[in-house]
Amino acid sequence: MTDATPPPSYLVFTDLDGSLLDHHSYDWQPAAPWLMRLGEAGIPVIPVTSKTRSELLELRRELGLEKTPFIGENGAVIGLPPSWQHATLDRDPDDIEGLRIKTLGADINFLRQRLEVLREHLGCRFRCLSEMPLEEIVAETGLSEPAARRAVAREGSEPILWEDDARALDEFRAALKDDALTLTQGGRFHHVMGDVDKGRAIDWLVARFVALRGASPVTLGLGDGPNDVSLLQAVDRAVLIRGCHSHPVEVSHPSLYSTRRAGPHGWVEGIEHWLGETLA
Structure with a gap:
């Protein structure tokens, strides 16, 4: 049995x-x-x-x-x-x-360096979470100030607030792909990261x-x-x-x-x- x-x-x-x-x-x-x-x-x-x-x-x-x-x-x-x-x-x-x-995936320092280069090269408009004043992060997310500080402590991805049109977003996505980086959309931000x-x-x-x-x-x-x-x-x-x-x-x-x-x-x-x- x-x-x-x-x-x-x-x-x-x-x-x-x-x-x-x-x-x-x-x-x-x-x-x-x-x-x-x-x-x-x-x-x-x-x-x-x-x-x-x-x-x-x-x-x-x-x-x-x-x-x-x-x-x-x-x-x-x-x-x-x-x-x-x-x-x-x-x-x-x-x-x-x-x-x-x-x-x-990719290291956060590499991500931020590439984002700065791509923004200048493509001329597209976006802001990284790490560049935003704390009070603006609080307003965008509804988080408390301590929670907003924790949200900025990234290790392998960078949220961005997209401020350009859909065509520019397509160009940006293609440029990220050339660097083996990806773009995904969350509820409030787009997120740039490695191939993960x-x-x-x-x-x-x-x-x-x-x-x-x-x-x-x-x-x-x-x-x-x-x-x-x-x-x-x-x-x-x-x-x-x-x-x-x-x-x-x-x-x-x-x-x-x-x-x-x-x-x-x-x-x-x-x-x-x-x-x-x-x-x-």
């Missing part, structure tokens, strides 16, 4: 702004009961966001996600807590609160999970914006949360659920659709 097949392991990959966090207020309390249920079930909830490591260190504590990895800056940065670290693969000396940090995205960072983390656990997980992803398309296409089950923005989001996925509600209410709707019966 053979042993019964063990139940599958689940990993939940979630965008933050406009998804788990309300687009305007950054409130996440509607999702709090489900975050607790997932934690009690041993299902990691992994933030996949444009936010920086500095922003995420505090936010992870608030959300109760200190034991799970995170993907920051749209896939440019991965943070590994101790239980996700490999004895021989993670000898990175950068150790912040027990985390090992993996930086994928949220989906490839998820693939990296899933491979790490398999290496450590010896089994493939069932993956669930939730997001609301154009920069979440690669996230949603990288997972087994996807949730496109109704957006509070005007940007078109097209996702091709055989197991896609689109929510009726936005923000954390839509997040809960998507989680209940895919995991409601499993965790009943």
